[in-house]
Amino acid sequence: MRSSGNLRLVHAADDMALARGLFPGQRLADALACVPDARVEPADPAGDLGNLHQLAQWATRFSPHATPDAPDGLLIDITGCAHLWQGEDRLMADALARLARQGFQARGAIAGTIGAAWASARFGGDHAIIPPGSISTALGRLPVRALRLDDVTASGLDRVGLRRIGDLYPLPRADLTKRFGARLLERLDQALGYAAESLSPLAPMPDHRVSLVFAEPISAPDSIARATDILLTRLLGELERQELGVRRLGLVAHRLDETAPGLIIGTARPSRDLKHLLRLLTEKLDTIDPGPGIERMSLSALVSERMTATQVDFDRRNPAVTAAEIAPLVDRLTNRLGPGSLTVPRAITSHVPERAVAFVPPLQKKQPPNDWHASLPPRPIRLLSPPEPIEAMAPVPDDPPLSFRWRHVQHRVAKAEGPERIRPEWWQPSDEGKDTRDYYRVEIEDGRRFWLYRSGLYAQDTTRPPRWFLHGIFA
Amino acid sequence: MEQKGIMKHDLTRSRPALAAAPPLAAVGLAGLRRQVALLEKLPQANAGETRGNLTWGLGSIDRHLPGGGLALGALHEFVGHGPDLEEASLAAAAVTRLVSHRQQQGNGSTLWIARQRDLYARALPERGFDPDRLLHLRINRNADALWAMEEALRCTGLNAVVAEVSALDLTQSRRLQLAAEKSGVPAFIIRRGGRADQLRQLSAQPIAAVTRWRIGPAPSLGIAALPHPTLPGAARWHIELWRCRGGRPGTWLIEEHEDGWREATFPQPVAAALADRSLAPPAASVAASEPGIKRAAG
Numbered sequence: 001m002r003s004s005g006n007l008r009l010v011h012a013a014d015d016m017a018l019a020r021g022l023f024p025g026q027r028l029a030d031a032l033a034c035v036p037d038a039r040v041e042p043a044d045p046a047g048d049l050g051n052l053h054q055l056a057q058w059a060t061r062f063s064p065h066a067t068p069d070a071p072d073g074l075l076i077d078i079t080g081c082a083h084l085w086q087g088e089d090r091l092m093a094d095a096l097a098r099l100a101r102q103g104f105q106a107r108g109a110i111a112g113t114i115g116a117a118w119a120s121a122r123f124g125g126d127h128a129i130i131p132p133g134s135i136s137t138a139l140g141r142l143p144v145r146a147l148r149l150d151d152v153t154a155s156g157l158d159r160v161g162l163r164r165i166g167d168l169y170p171l172p173r174a175d176l177t178k179r180f181g182a183r184l185l186e187r188l189d190q191a192l193g194y195a196a197e198s199l200s201p202l203a204p205m206p207d208h209r210v211s212l213v214f215a216e217p218i219s220a221p222d223s224i225a226r227a228t229d230i231l232l233t234r235l236l237g238e239l240e241r242q243e244l245g246v247r248r249l250g251l252v253a254h255r256l257d258e259t260a261p262g263l264i265i266g267t268a269r270p271s272r273d274l275k276h277l278l279r280l281l282t283e284k285l286d287t288i289d290p291g292p293g294i295e296r297m298s299l300s301a302l303v304s305e306r307m308t309a310t311q312v313d314f315d316r317r318n319p320a321v322t323a324a325e326i327a328p329l330v331d332r333l334t335n336r337l338g339p340g341s342l343t344v345p346r347a348i349t350s351h352v353p354e355r356a357v358a359f360v361p362p363l364q365k366k367q368p369p370n371d372w373h374a375s376l377p378p379r380p381i382r383l384l385s386p387p388e389p390i391e392a393m394a395p396v397p398d399d400p401p402l403s404f405r406w407r408h409v410q411h412r413v414a415k416a417e418g419p420e421r422i423r424p425e426w427w428q429p430s431d432e433g434k435d436t437r438d439y440y441r442v443e444i445e446d447g448r449r450f451w452l453y454r455s456g457l458y459a460q461d462t463t464r465p466p467r468w469f470l471h472g473i474f475a
Numbered sequence: 476m477e478q479k480g481i482m483k484h485d486l487t488r489s490r491p492a493l494a495a496a497p498p499l500a501a502v503g504l505a506g507l508r509r510q511v512a513l514l515e516k517l518p519q520a521n522a523g524e525t526r527g528n529l530t531w532g533l534g535s536i537d538r539h540l541p542g543g544g545l546a547l548g549a550l551h552e553f554v555g556h557g558p559d560l561e562e563a564s565l566a567a568a569a570v571t572r573l574v575s576h577r578q579q580q581g582n583g584s585t586l587w588i589a590r591q592r593d594l595y596a597r598a599l600p601e602r603g604f605d606p607d608r609l610l611h612l613r614i615n616r617n618a619d620a621l622w623a624m625e626e627a628l629r630c631t632g633l634n635a636v637v638a639e640v641s642a643l644d645l646t647q648s649r650r651l652q653l654a655a656e657k658s659g660v661p662a663f664i665i666r667r668g669g670r671a672d673q674l675r676q677l678s679a680q681p682i683a684a685v686t687r688w689r690i691g692p693a694p695s696l697g698i699a700a701l702p703h704p705t706l707p708g709a710a711r712w713h714i715e716l717w718r719c720r721g722g723r724p725g726t727w728l729i730e731e732h733e734d735g736w737r738e739a740t741f742p743q744p745v746a747a748a749l750a751d752r753s754l755a756p757p758a759a760s761v762a763a764s765e766p767g768i769k770r771a772a773g
Binding site: 370373 | 562610695
């Protein structure tokens with residue numbers, strides 16, 4: 001049941017309900033009048049879409065090119081995959097049987113174009129396989145709605161008596177476009193294979209993929225680890241022949257209940273180190289729940305890069321060699337603690353202190369050298385982010401404060417230096433309306449040194465008095 | 476017969492070692508210390524020759540330390556002292572300057588493990604530390620920091636591993652010390668996080684660090700400026716070595732300058748040891764003490 005304005009309509013109905021005369025789009029009141037004992041549940045389009053995504057994920061077992069086709073379809077590009085099932089018909093039978101086992105009612109079709117498959121799965125005979133070259137005859141018998149048209153176009157065609165796709169073939173194209181828009185011909189061409197259409201796969205196409213099918217479903221952690229080892233060894237052998245190293249590995253375990261949990265690991269530099277990669281994988285293996293058992297596992301190199309051999313450097317001055325030494329550590333830390341946890345500082349040309357340093361992932365290639373040697377007054381070893389507001393007492397207009405209150409403690413300033421004026425960068429959109437800052441280096445009575453600033457100037461405008469902040473702590 | 480044979484074998488094995496030991500007079504105090512250190516398996520036993528060490532660049536502290544500096548391949552603890560307990564900014568600055576000496580000697584990055592990214596890279600070049608060789612790891616839990624530190628200490632591509640942690644018990648510190656010993660990478664613990672009283676309590680517990688330092692600020696000598704405010708002079712640090720394996724504790728008052736640390740002095744050419752003390756010390760002790768050392772007793 002779904003709501004449309006004030007109306008409550010039938011969104012979908014099962015076989016039994018359909019047999020008793022209900023149909024999607026019917027008013028709920030009418031439907032309940034026909035079938036008073038029907039069970040009514042609210043529709044959940046978001047949940048349906050989520051399930052469809054999950055199904056598409058599962059469908060990658062047939063081909064890596066699988067994508068959900070909202071609201072109720074699944075598109076799989078089986079080019080070059082059918083022979084693994086000894087033929088297209090067996091592939092489709094297997095897919096439909098597996099879907100049926102999961103409780104889905106599915107209809108399948110195999111055709112040379114997405115449009116033709118879509119049409120014959122919904123409007124054609126049961127489980128049609130359209131052989132190449134006969135698309136136009138197969139489609140000619142189907143209603144025009146099978147061309148994935150919107151309701152207005154479809155009913156417009158219906159009104160002028162064009163009911164079957166075949167009726168459109170002899171008509172002049174220019175007239176059709178004038179009357180029904182370019183979309184109709186585009187859909188027709190796509191279905192017949194005159195216009196290109198491609199499906200965008202759910203996951204990017206892996207560069208290299210190996211998989212392992214088990215005679216008996218496995219679920220013991222030892223067996224999963226062993227299978228991972230075998231897969232990785234095979235994958236690395238394949239990559240080695242092409243002088244490639246992996247940057248990102250994806251491991252997918254296809255379970256008996258047709259779900260496919262997986263994990264992804266990444267490396268900072270292309271790697272072909274079996275021991276290292278295996279360690280990264282096994283550390284995460286316990287996140288894969290074998291459930292009723294795993295019948296198939298596949299490992300893909302999602303991202304791979306050309307790997308060049310490096311010369312061993314004996315005086316340890318070569319940065320490339322050091323990078324190679326710390327790369328395994330970088331991978332282990334980032335895979336365990338999450339991407340973004342390990343960073344290197346990067347010098348940004350900016351006067352604003354918090355903007356002058358950025359943190360970027362380590363071991364990036366082709367970075368211009370950092371310029372750290374800007375001649376600046378001393379900077380604090382700890383920069384608080386965000387700056388902490390303080391209550392300060394300072395003589396007007398631009399003397400350093402005499403005392404201030406920070407984190408509920410009152411401090412008396414013993415010595416001070418400043419101001420260092422830092423203006424907002426007017427060319428930065430985020431700095432619009434920001435105040436000028438006057439920074440002071442102050443030493444309080446116990447010897448601690450702080451970096452304070454006054455945001456704004458003492459001006460005639462008394463409605464916005466300047467505020468004080470503590471921005472850093474000196475050593 | 477069998478047993479006798481074994482005993483004989485043992486004797487012959489131990490004899491060359493005894494024979495190789497030079498006569499006591501030739502060894503001197505340093506040699507004796509080394510022998511004792513070898514017996515006790517202290518890290519400085521072989522640190523002096525094979526691994527080198529991290530020096531403060533300040534004679535009075537370096538001479539005080541066994542091995543002439545902070546041993547590599549060992550765990551060192553730095554705690555903020557006094558008002559700097561919570562932020563430990565002086566401790567962080569001390570570690571960066573100590574590590575910067577190691578940066579000049581060779582390659583390798585420094586891994587800095589902390590909860591916040593508040594170590595300001597723009598302040599590092601002032602202390603000779605190259606920010607390009609800093610890897611910063613942000614963690615959320617103390618346990619993660621210790622795990623990451625132990626992992627990192629196994630990696631010889633690093634020149635130092637620094638972790639800002641609050642709690643550290645004896646077992647955990649022993650693991651870190653062993654990992655550091657094995658790879659020769661120095662490990663620094665900076666105590667940070669949590670409330671001040673908690674931190675004070677935690678940092679007083681025994682850990683297996685080779686040296687334990689407390690570093691706090693001291694009022695600097697202001698530079699008189701007209702009209703009102705006095706300008707801050709060179710930052711003064713109060714340094715306390717309160718635990719040192721194979722060495723004695725000590726305290727120092729030092730000043731930080733651009734090129735390194737110096738003994739704290741007054742603008743007048745008077746050493747701090749003479750000027751900054753109680754009124755009537757015994758004359759002999761002043762003459763004997765090296766200039767610049769401020770005795771713990773004052």
